[in-house]
Amino acid sequence: MLRRMLNLGILAHVDAGKTTLTERLLYAAGVIDEVGSVDKGTTRTDSLALEQLRGITIKSAVVSFPIEGVTVNLIDTPGHPDFIAEVERVLSVLDGCVLVVSAVEGVQPQTRILWRALQRLDVPTLLFVNKIDRAGADPERVLDEIEQRLTPHVVPMGSADELGTRAASVASFGAADIELATRSRAGELHPVFFGSALTGAGTPEVMSGIGTLLPTREVDGEGPLSARVFKIERGPTGERVAYTRLFSGTLRVRERLDAGKVTAIRVFADGDAVQGDSVQSGEIAKLWGLAEVQIGDWLGERRPGVEHHFEPPTFEAVVEPADPAAGRQLRVALGQLAEQDPLIDVRQDDGRGEISVSLYGEVQREVIEATLADEYGLEVAFRETTTICIERPTGSGEAAEILNTPTNPFHADLGLRIEPAAPGAGVEVLADPGLDPRDAPLYTFKTFDAFVEHMDEYVRLALVEGLYGWQVTDCTVTVTKIAYSLADGPPSRRGPMPTARDMKKLVPLVLMQALEEAGSAVCEPVFRIAAEVPTETIGPMLAALGRLGAGDATPTPRGELSVLEATLPASLVQELRRQIPGLTGGEGVVDAEFAGYHRVSGEPPMRRRLTPDPRNLQEYLAQVGR
Numbered sequence: 099m100l101r102r103m104l105n106l107g108i109l110a111h112v113d114a115g116k117t118t119l120t121e122r123l124l125y126a127a128g129v130i131d132e133v134g135s136v137d138k139g140t141t142r143t144d145s146l147a148l149e150q151l152r153g154i155t156i157k158s159a160v161v162s163f164p165i166e167g168v169t170v171n172l173i174d175t176p177g178h179p180d181f182i183a184e185v186e187r188v189l190s191v192l193d194g195c196v197l198v199v200s201a202v203e204g205v206q207p208q209t210r211i212l213w214r215a216l217q218r219l220d221v222p223t224l225l226f227v228n229k230i231d232r233a234g235a236d237p238e239r240v241l242d243e244i245e246q247r248l249t250p251h252v253v254p255m256g257s258a259d260e261l262g263t264r265a266a267s268v269a270s271f272g273a274a275d276i277e278l279a280t281r282s283r284a285g286e287l288h289p290v291f292f293g294s295a296l297t298g299a300g301t302p303e304v305m306s307g308i309g310t311l312l313p314t315r316e317v318d319g320e321g322p323l324s325a326r327v328f329k330i331e332r333g334p335t336g337e338r339v340a341y342t343r344l345f346s347g348t349l350r351v352r353e354r355l356d357a358g359k360v361t362a363i364r365v366f367a368d369g370d371a372v373q374g375d376s377v378q379s380g381e382i383a384k385l386w387g388l389a390e391v392q393i394g395d396w397l398g399e400r401r402p403g404v405e406h407h408f409e410p411p412t413f414e415a416v417v418e419p420a421d422p423a424a425g426r427q428l429r430v431a432l433g434q435l436a437e438q439d440p441l442i443d444v445r446q447d448d449g450r451g452e453i454s455v456s457l458y459g460e461v462q463r464e465v466i467e468a469t470l471a472d473e474y475g476l477e478v479a480f481r482e483t484t485t486i487c488i489e490r491p492t493g494s495g496e497a498a499e500i501l502n503t504p505t506n507p508f509h510a511d512l513g514l515r516i517e518p519a520a521p522g523a524g525v526e527v528l529a530d531p532g533l534d535p536r537d538a539p540l541y542t543f544k545t546f547d548a549f550v551e552h553m554d555e556y557v558r559l560a561l562v563e564g565l566y567g568w569q570v571t572d573c574t575v576t577v578t579k580i581a582y583s584l585a586d587g588p589p590s591r592r593g594p595m596p597t598a599r600d601m602k603k604l605v606p607l608v609l610m611q612a613l614e615e616a617g618s619a620v621c622e623p624v625f626r627i628a629a630e631v632p633t634e635t636i637g638p639m640l641a642a643l644g645r646l647g648a649g650d651a652t653p654t655p656r657g658e659l660s661v662l663e664a665t666l667p668a669s670l671v672q673e674l675r676r677q678i679p680g681l682t683g684g685e686g687v688v689d690a691e692f693a694g695y696h697r698v699s700g701e702p703p704m705r706r707r708l709t710p711d712p713r714n715l716q717e718y719l720a721q722v723g724r
C-alpha cells in the first residue's frame with residue numbers, strides 16, 4: 099500500500115503556543131483523549147521534568163498522527179533563543195512547517211530569524227496567528243506585520259470574531275482551491291490561519307490546512323541510504339538513541355554503519371514510535387546501537403545543503419563542581435550533554451584544572467545547572483560569563499617549511515597562504531592550481547583529493563586557536579607548496595615518507611607563521627538592538643547608549659513611543675536590559691538580534707591557549723612528539 103508522510107516542524111518565538119497547538123492537533127487526530135496543558139505540565143511534547151517545571155520547551159520532540167491518509171511526524175521545537183541549536187538541527191529534516199505568531203505579541207525578532215532560515219531552505223510554511231482569545235489580540239495588525247516584516251505572499255484563510263474573549267471564534271473563507279494548494283506546497287504562497295490553541299478555536303482549519311496545503315512524501319524505501327540524525331537522547335541505561343530522518347533508501351535492524359550496528363528501530367507512526375525491523379525513506383525513526391553517532395551526522399550518502407543557519411553561542415563560563423573531587427565526573431557529564439547539544443562546546447584547561455562551556459544565555463545556563471543536579475547529582479557553580487570572540491586575518495600572509503631543516507622534522511615541504519574572506523564566509527581550504535599532484539605524499543593519502551581533504555581537516559584544527567587564542571575564521575587557506583622525502587631520494591630529500599600524523603603536526607607550524615605575517619584582529623559578537631521607549635525618555639536613553647559605547651544610536655519618533663536602534667557588543671546587551679526599566683519608567687522594551695562580529699576597540703582580549711603553540715618551536719615539538 100502506498101504510504102505518504104509529512105515531516106512537520108512547529109516553529110515560533112518563545113511562548114507563542116507551539117506546544118499547546120501540538121496538543122490540540124494530537125487531540126483532533128484522536129491520538130490523545132484529553133488536551134494536556136503546558137501550565138500543568140501535562141503535554142506530550144514537554145515531557146522532560148525541567149520543561150514541565152519551567153513551562154518552556156527545551157528540547158525538540160517528535161509526535162506522530164494521521165491526517166487524511168498521511169502520517170504526520172510533528173516536531174515541536176523550543177522558541178527561546180537560548181535553545182536555537184535545537185531548531186537548527188530540526189530544520190534540515192522538514193518537509194513543511196507551521197510558524198506560530200501570537201495575536202498579541204505579533205512578529206518578534208525571533209520570528210524573523212526563523213522565517214529567514216525557513217526561506218533559505220525553501221521549507222513550505224503555513225502561518226498560525228494564535229491566542230485570539232487573549233486580551234489585546236489584534237489579528238489584523240499581526241497580519242499587517244507578517245506582510246511587512248516576513249512576506250507579502252500571504253493568503254488569509256479566515257477571519258476572527260469576538261477577539262480577546264474565551265468565545266473568540268474563526269469564520270473560514272472556505273476550502274483552498276487547487277491553485278492555492280499547489281502554490282502553497284511549492285512554498286510560493288503562505289496561507290495564514292487564525293485561532294486559539296487554548297480554546298481550540300480555528301484548530302480544525304489548521305489541521306485541514308496541514309493535510310492539504312503542505313507537500314507530502316511517498317514512502318518507498320528505494321535508492322541508496324541517506325539519513326540525517328537530528329536529535330540524540332540517552333536511554334534509561336545510558337545507551338544512545340538517535341532520532342533519524344531517512345531521505346532515501348531503507349535501514350534495517352542489524353545493519354552495520356560507520357557509527358555502529360543498528361540493534362533496534364522504532365518508527366514514528368500514528369501516535370507513537372513503534373518497534374519495527376526497518377525504516378524507509380520519508381520516515382523518522384529512533385535508532386539504537388549506534389554508539390559513535392553524533393547529532394548532525396549523515397548515515398549513508400550526505401545530501402548537499404546549508405549547514406548553519408543561526409548564530410553561534412556568544413558567551414562562555416567556567417563551571418566548578420561544589421565538591422572539588424568531582425572534577426572528573428563533571429567532565430563526563432558535560433561531555434554527554436555536549437553530545438546531545440553539539441553547540442555546548444566544552445573547553446578543558448588541564449593546566450588550570452578548569453572546564454568551561456559555551457552558552458547562548460542565562461536560561462541555558464540555568465538549564466545546564468539543573469540538568470547536572472537532577473540527572474548527574476552534581477552541584478555546580480558557574481563563574482562570571484565572558485564573551486567568546488573570534489579572530490579574522492587582517493591581511494594576507496604566506497609561510498613555508500622545508501624538510502630536513504632544523505625547524506622541520508616532519509619529512510615534507512609545506513607552504514600555506516592565508517587570506518581574509520568575507521565576514522561570515524567561514525574557512526575555505528584550497529590547493530594552488532600550480533601544484534603538481536604527484537608532489538603530494540600520495541603513498542599516505544592515496545589520491546590528491548584525499549590529500550586536500552586531510553589538509554582541510556588539519557587546517558581547521560589548527561585554526562581553533564589563533565594569535566590571541568580565539569578561533570580564526572572568515573579566511574581562505576591555500577596549499578602553495580608540497581614535497582616529501584624518500585628513502586632513495588637525493589641527500590637533501592632523503593628520509594622516511596611523511597605519515598598523516600606528520601602532516602597534521604606540520605600544518606599548525608606553517609599556518610601560524612603565515613597568520614603572524616597576515617596579522618589578525620580580535621572581533622567580538624555584536625547585537626543590533628531596537629528599543630521601544632516613551633518619546634520623552636529619548637534623551638536619557640541616548641545618553642545611556644553613549645555611555646555603553648553605542649556610537650550609532652538613531653531614534654525614530656513614532657508619536658508617544660519612539661524606536662531607538664543601535665549596535666552594541668554582546669556583553670553590554672544585558673547591561674542595557676538592566677538599565678532600561680529605570681530609564682523609561684518601566685515602559686521600555688528592547689529587542690536584540692545577533693549582527694555579526696566587530697573588531698574590538700583597544701587592547702584585544704587574549705584567551706589562554708589549550709593546544710601546543712607552534713610559535714614556541716622547542717616546546718611545540720616536545721608537546722606534539724617529535
Ligand SMILES: Nc1nc2c(ncn2[C@@H]2O[C@H](COP(=O)(O)OP(=O)(O)OP(=O)(O)O)[C@@H](O)[C@H]2O)c(=O)[nH]1
Pocket residue numbers: 110111112113114115116117118119136137153154155156175176177178228229230231232293294295296297
Ligand atoms: N490565552 C491563550 N493562551 C495560550 C494560547 N496558546 C498557548 N497559550 C499559553 O501560552 C503559554 C505558552 O504556551 P506554550 O504552548 O508553552 O508555548 P510554546 O510556544 O510551546 O513555548 P516554548 O516552547 O517555551 O517556546 C502557556 O501559558 C499557554 O497556556 C492561546 O491560544 N490562548
Ligand SMILES: [Mg+2]
Pocket residue numbers: 116117118144154155174175176177
Ligand atoms: Mg513549547
